[in-house]
Amino acid sequence: MAQKISLTRYLVEQQREEGHIPSQLRLLLEVVARACKSISQAVNKGALGGVLGSADSENVQGEVQKKLDIIANEVLIEANEWGGHLAAMASEEMDSIYLVPNRYPQGEYLLLFDPLDGSSNIDVNVSIGTIFSVLKKPEGSPGVTEQDFLQAGAQQVAAGYCVYGPQTTLVLTVGDGVSMFTLDREQGSFVLTQENVTIPADTKEFAINMSNMRHWDEPVKRYIDECLQGKEGPRGKDFNMRWIASMVADVHRILTRGGVFMYPWDKREPNKPGKLRLMYEANPMSWLVEQAGGAATNGRQRILDIVPGQLHERVSVVLGSKNEVDRVTSYHTGV
Ligand SMILES: O=P(O)(O)OC[C@H]1O[C@](O)(COP(=O)(O)O)[C@@H](O)[C@@H]1O
Numbered sequence: 001m002a003q004k005i006s007l008t009r010y011l012v013e014q015q016r017e018e019g020h021i022p023s024q025l026r027l028l029l030e031v032v033a034r035a036c037k038s039i040s041q042a043v044n045k046g047a048l049g050g051v052l053g054s055a056d057s058e059n060v061q062g063e064v065q066k067k068l069d070i071i072a073n074e075v076l077i078e079a080n081e082w083g084g085h086l087a088a089m090a091s092e093e094m095d096s097i098y099l100v101p102n103r104y105p106q107g108e109y110l111l112l113f114d115p116l117d118g119s120s121n122i123d124v125n126v127s128i129g130t131i132f133s134v135l136k137k138p139e140g141s142p143g144v145t146e147q148d149f150l151q152a153g154a155q156q157v158a159a160g161y162c163v164y165g166p167q168t169t170l171v172l173t174v175g176d177g178v179s180m181f182t183l184d185r186e187q188g189s190f191v192l193t194q195e196n197v198t199i200p201a202d203t204k205e206f207a208i209n210m211s212n213m214r215h216w217d218e219p220v221k222r223y224i225d226e227c228l229q230g231k232e233g234p235r236g237k238d239f240n241m242r243w244i245a246s247m248v249a250d251v252h253r254i255l256t257r258g259g260v261f262m263y264p265w266d267k268r269e270p271n272k273p274g275k276l277r278l279m280y281e282a283n284p285m286s287w288l289v290e291q292a293g294g295a296a297t298n299g300r301q302r303i304l305d306i307v308p309g310q311l312h313e314r315v316s317v318v319l320g321s322k323n324e325v326d327r328v329t330s331y332h333t334g335v
Pocket residue numbers: 092114116117118119120209245246247248263
């Protein structure tokens with residue numbers, strides 16, 4: 001039987017043999033994986049662990065928090081703050097950045113996360129996940145400020161997510177392709193189950209919340225309309241549709257079998273660039289998708305090139321199979 005490669009061993013080899021990651025980054029990723037393992041355990045207990053339902057609070061974006069949003073946020077902070085590899089953290093669930101307390105050693109990385117993605121699916125036992133992104137603190141800056149976080153996604157040094165579904169799967173890139181690790185509950189460790197994940201350039205599957213159709217912009221309407229016409233339409237093939245309403249699970253499907261995922265700008269709140277968060281959702285997912293051969297734009301521009309103006313910035317998202325993303329983008333830009 002082929003030897004199982006644990007996440008720890010994989011990361012050590014990335015550090016030692018490939019020279020891709022410094023030891024502090026390796027340690028950081030191991031801690032994030034450990035935190036995901038414990039969030040996975042909480043998710044698994046569900047009603048038995050008292051983790052379902054809403055908390056009596058709202059986050060900075062005015063969204064009602066679920067108990068698990070708060071639990072996952074705390075797990076990630078507590079696991080990471082004392083290890084010495086981080087300078088600060090930022091989360092979808094916190095108003096501003098979280099500085100590593102002075103009593104702990106200070107590191108050089110910045111960790112950003114959506115602790116629990118797909119909150120509306122928690123109580124109905126549908127896949128949810130944790131999304132994370134790692135940046136380097138800019139050199140020469142003394143302390144840490146929010147400004148230090150405002151780096152384009154292209155600056156990420158690691159990105160990934162952990163999906164809590166029928167299996168718990170951690171998906172990671174450090175800029176050298178995408179690897180997947182499945183949680184072996186008996187061993188208590190993540191085991192490498194796929195390397196060099198590749199998204200096919202073409203697809204017959206799209207993911208979008210169709211209930212928003214009447215609010216979309218013309219280029220999105222055109223693209224979906226052409227898909228819906230199927231074999232008889234300009235695309236000459238039938239399309240399938242999926243919408244899980246957990247970005248993490250929708251992107252996992254796309255990394256597994258291809259497809260295009262869209263959460264476009266719409267007319268309901270014209271001043272908001274989109275629903276999804278640039279730094280906690282779009283950037284890490286876009287880097288993973290690009291590393292797997294796919295593409296990610298906001299309809300006009302590569303997402304990884306956007307320089308954020310604020311921590312909780314939102315963005316329009318089109319990502320997945322390259323030829324479809326290029327098509328949607330060309331419908332917006334006219335080229
Ligand atoms: O209900 P909608 O508008 O289709 O929203 C689904 C989208 O909202 C999100 O759930 C937002 O994530 P959070 O649960 O972290 O707020 C995305 O994962 C998903 O793509």
